[in-house]
Amino acid sequence: MNLVLVEHADGVATDVSLQALALAAGLGGETHALLIGPGGAGAAAGVPVVAAHVAEHDALEAFAPDAWAAILCSVADRIGATAIVAPGTPAATDAMARAAVRLGEPLAANCTVVTAGDPLTLTRVRWGGSLLEEAQLHAGRALLTVAPHAVAAVEPGAPGSVDAFTPELTEADLMVRVRDRVAPPAGGVSLSDAKVVVTGGRGVGSAEGFAVVEELAGLLGGAVGCSRAVTMSGWRPHTDQVGQTGNKIAPDIYIACGVSGATQHIAGAKGAKRILAVNTDAEAPIMLIADYAVVGDLHEVLPAISAELRRRQA
Amino acid sequence: MKVLVCVKRVPMTGGRIVLTEDEQAIETKHLGFAVSPHEECGVEEAVRLVEQHGGESVVLTLGVAEAEEQLRDAMAIGIDRGIHLVTDGEEWDPEATAGAIVEAIKADEAASGPFDVIFFGNESADSGGYQVGLRAAYALGRPCATGLKSVVFEGGSARCEQEVGGGRDVYELPLPAVLTVLEGLNLPRYPSVPGRMRAGRKPLEATTPARPGSRLERSRLVVPEGDAKQAEVLGRGPEAAAAVVDLLEQIGVAS
Numbered sequence: 001m002n003l004v005l006v007e008h009a010d011g012v013a014t015d016v017s018l019q020a021l022a023l024a025a026g027l028g029g030e031t032h033a034l035l036i037g038p039g040g041a042g043a044a045a046g047v048p049v050v051a052a053h054v055a056e057h058d059a060l061e062a063f064a065p066d067a068w069a070a071i072l073c074s075v076a077d078r079i080g081a082t083a084i085v086a087p088g089t090p091a092a093t094d095a096m097a098r099a100a101v102r103l104g105e106p107l108a109a110n111c112t113v114v115t116a117g118d119p120l121t122l123t124r125v126r127w128g129g130s131l132l133e134e135a136q137l138h139a140g141r142a143l144l145t146v147a148p149h150a151v152a153a154v155e156p157g158a159p160g161s162v163d164a165f166t167p168e169l170t171e172a173d174l175m176v177r178v179r180d181r182v183a184p185p186a187g188g189v190s191l192s193d194a195k196v197v198v199t200g201g202r203g204v205g206s207a208e209g210f211a212v213v214e215e216l217a218g219l220l221g222g223a224v225g226c227s228r229a230v231t232m233s234g235w236r237p238h239t240d241q242v243g244q245t246g247n248k249i250a251p252d253i254y255i256a257c258g259v260s261g262a263t264q265h266i267a268g269a270k271g272a273k274r275i276l277a278v279n280t281d282a283e284a285p286i287m288l289i290a291d292y293a294v295v296g297d298l299h300e301v302l303p304a305i306s307a308e309l310r311r312r313q314a
Numbered sequence: 315m316k317v318l319v320c321v322k323r324v325p326m327t328g329g330r331i332v333l334t335e336d337e338q339a340i341e342t343k344h345l346g347f348a349v350s351p352h353e354e355c356g357v358e359e360a361v362r363l364v365e366q367h368g369g370e371s372v373v374l375t376l377g378v379a380e381a382e383e384q385l386r387d388a389m390a391i392g393i394d395r396g397i398h399l400v401t402d403g404e405e406w407d408p409e410a411t412a413g414a415i416v417e418a419i420k421a422d423e424a425a426s427g428p429f430d431v432i433f434f435g436n437e438s439a440d441s442g443g444y445q446v447g448l449r450a451a452y453a454l455g456r457p458c459a460t461g462l463k464s465v466v467f468e469g470g471s472a473r474c475e476q477e478v479g480g481g482r483d484v485y486e487l488p489l490p491a492v493l494t495v496l497e498g499l500n501l502p503r504y505p506s507v508p509g510r511m512r513a514g515r516k517p518l519e520a521t522t523p524a525r526p527g528s529r530l531e532r533s534r535l536v537v538p539e540g541d542a543k544q545a546e547v548l549g550r551g552p553e554a555a556a557a558v559v560d561l562l563e564q565i566g567v568a569s
Contacts (some may be wrong), residue, residue, distance in 0.1 A: 064484065065460070081491025094460045101452040107530040108407055109437075109444045119531075125468070126442055126535070131331055133441075134533040145444075176457050180484040182475065184479060194569050211358035220567055228351070231501075238498030244439065245351045245497040252567055263327045263437075264351075275566065276558065277545060293545035294554040295495070304552035308559045309568060 002031040005092055006052075007073060008043035016146065016154035017086035021049065023087040023146040025154065027116045033159065036068055037061055041164055048157030051079075054164040063091055064177035069098035073169045076103070081141065083120075088145040100143045108137055110147035120152035125150070125274050127269030128244030142290065149271070150228020189223040191240070193246040196222030196255070197272070199242055201229060202263075203279065203298060207235040212302040213257060219309045225249065227265050243268040257298040261286025315467075317360040318422075319433040320415055320447075321353040321388060323381040324440045325384040337534040340440075349384045351497045352435030358502040359465065359495065360433060361392035367467070373427075374418060376411055378403050382518065386439055389513035390505035396518040397422060405441070407528040414448030414523040426523050428490055431472065436494040441469045443530075453493035458492040480533035505532065515528075 002024040006017040013035075016052070024031050032050040035041075037060040042050035055071045072095060076084055085100065086092040088110045100107035112132065114121040119136040125147045126133050136146075191197060198217040200210055210224065217224045229238040242249055243265045250271030257278040259265060266289060269275065277290035278298045287293055294301050325345040326466065332341040360371040375381050376399040385396035399414050407413070424428065432454075434447030451458030462483070464475035470489050475482040477496075487493075495510040505513070548557040562568040 001470075028531060044389045090461050092449070093444045097448040098452070100445065101449050107443070107445050108530055110442060113347075121533070123536075126326065127331065127440060128442070129538070130327070132536040132538055134536060136531045136533060138529045139530065156545065176459055178483040178484060179486050181478075181480065182482040182484060184481040220562065231498075234501055238501075241498070252565055253562070261329055261331065263331060276548075278559070284546075287545050288543070289329075289540060290545040291543065293557075294546050294549055294551075294558060295547060296549075296551035296554065301554060301558075304555035305558050308555040309562070312559060312563075313569065 001029055001081050001290060002027055002083045002085060003072070003079060004031055004049070005084070005086035006033045006035050006043070006047055006097070007087055007089060007092055009038055010037055011039050011042040013043050013047050013156065014087065014089075015153055016089055018156065019148070020087045020146045021047070021109060021150045021154045022151045023114055023144065023197070024083065024113050025268055027142075028085050029082075031082070032079055036071055041162065041313055044159060044162045045052050046156035046183065047159050050157040050160045051247050052162045054162060055167045056164055057166055057169060059169055059174050059177075062178040064174050065091070065094045065098055066176055067169050067173040068095035068168075069102055070169060070173045072096070072099040075168060076141065083142040083144065086145045086305050088147050093145050093194045096143055096145055103141060103143070105139045105141050105143050106137060107143045107145070108135065109145050111144050112147050112150040114144060127263060129270060130263040130267055155222070189221065191223045191242065191249050192200045194223035194249070195252045196220040197225050197242070197249050197251045198222055198255045198257065198299070199225035199227065199259055200257050201227040201259030202229040203293050204230065204235070205247075209299065210236065212299060216302050219306055222251070227259050227262070256290070257302060258284055259286055259288060260284050315363055315431070316408055316429045317363050317368040317371045317431045317433070318374060318419065318425060318429045319353065319371070319388070319393070320355040320374045320444045320502065321357060322385055322435070323347050323377045323439045324350045324386045324438065324439070331441065331537055333535055333537060338532070339534070339535070347380070347383065347531065349387060350435050350439040352439075352495055353433075354495050354502045355499040356435060356495050357388045357391065357393060358434035359498045362500070363431070363467065366393070372397060372422070374404065375399065376406060376414055376417065377401055386513045387505065387516060389516045390509040392509070395516055397495045398518060398520040400520050400522045401525065404525060406525055407446045407530045408426070408443040409529060410526045412446045415446070416450050416453040418521070419450070419521065424498070430489045431467075432456075434494045436490065436496050437486060447494035448518060454490050454492065456490050458494065459487055460494040462493055462495045463493070465493060465499065473562040483513050487531045513528075
């Protein structure tokens with residue numbers, strides 16, 4: 001029996017949750033789902049499992065990771081789950097790690113493949129996706145999160161039954177909880193949603209050097225990004241950083257200027273449909289993953305592209 | 315204020331990951347090493363806290379003998395002393411890592427008083443287990459918030475912010491607490507030459523814990539098949555502009 005934690009937003013299960021259901025299906029046996037918090041009952045209608053359990057409690061209006069862990073453990077115990085699977089998002093991963101400690105079990109984060117057996121075998125992501133690990137999980141109950149966008153999602157469908165319940169939560173379960181939400185700064189195109197991202201790396205040379213990057217991004221209605229080397233030099237804020245420890249982007253085209261292509265950076269740009277590299281070094285690692293390249297100095301190439309765009313837009 | 319930051323030594327992988335012949339590790343012969351990025355911000359935060367509030371900052375690592383380099387790096391920017399749990403190079407899984415760290419924390423607290431704050435990275439750059447900080451927090455019976463991009467201490471509690479899709483979620487934790495942080499929390503400083511000199515003389519305590527069996531047991535590592543391709547060169551220098559704009563028009567992003 002598998003239990004899948006299904007996250008939901010705006011009344012529907014999230015894509016990564018439907019991917020978690022697909023991963024769980026690979027383990028065989030019946031699958032139940034757990035949905036927590038307001039909107040759970042509505043979202044459960046589209047979750048194709050034998051039974052969907054919906055935890056409803058006034059205290060669950062705001063995210064409380066220890067409470068989520070407590071609910072996960074109690075439902076897993078009640079239905080006799082031998083595997084618990086969750087989407088590899090920050091909130092679900094946090095709750096799963098807490099559940100793992102409570103159950104005295106290991107947790108395998110960001111799995112891409114699991115195969116039932118004793119021991120259970122799995123493949124999981126390391127280095128933000130630059131490396132995979134094949135491993136055996138020696139556990140009484142297998143706790144797994146699925147790496148986002150590594151597994152094809154199941155199609156939404158109706159559950160066999162929906163069971164809403166009120167979990168028992170202690171004061172300690174609610175000590176760590178979201179007390180407030182601060183709105184994001186207004187304006188600008190966000191890196192994660194941009195159709196065009198123009199990024200500068202160490203090759204830009206200075207904070208002022210980003211003027212040519214900003215100009216091109218502005219003309220294309222895109223967002224400006226940067227590499228870790230740039231952030232660490234203090235040329236751009238960390239909010240602009242693309243990479244394993246920065247933003248993950250998925251634009252139609254990613255224009256990488258003066259970026260060498262370190263694995264740390266590429267881990268954030270894997271979602272790009274096309275990559276155009278502008279680099280003085282035709283042998284730079286970025287050239288091995290780019291679809292298109294311009295060999296040259298970005299300080300000459302970018303102004304020329306901007307000028308050509310202006311000429312054609314006029 | 316007494317602050318602990320736990321760090322991990324990881325290789326700087328550069329452009330391409332190459333594995334050792336037995337597929338058990340990354341070939342690091344030609345690589346440098348650094349503190350895993352998120353934890354680098356934890357070190358900076360610990361130094362700033364003690365600069366503001368007074369007290370003591372301590373850095374801890376579980377890792378090979380050479381990881382002393384990373385402890386000295388942390389001391390070079392202002393951490394007061396180090397604790398080194400020395401390993402033989404075998405990888406410790408998250409449960410084992412957290413277990414050894416908790417034992418070391420308990421021993422240190424028994425000798426020199428409790429930590430108000432313990433920082434961990436949200437996840438290590440290499441193994442990415444996302445759990446060592448939480449496991450330690452549970453074992454110590456302290457509240458924990460994860461993935462933090464901002465931490466402010468006021469009157470015995472920590473106001474912590476986490477980036478989420480719709481902005482930032484705010485947590486308030488009573489101290490003592492365990493906080494796992496993300497890069498972007500601050501901009502870590504570079505060590506000065508006098509800082510490096512002082513770091514060599516700061517106290518460093520080393521012990522060699524025994525590694526328990528692993529319940530998440532690695533079979534082998536695999537470099538994912540990239541769609542390695544040869545980029546189509548659109549041109550050299552500014553003369554390439556027309557070809558680039560042709561491409562941008564073709565994929566419909568030029569207007």
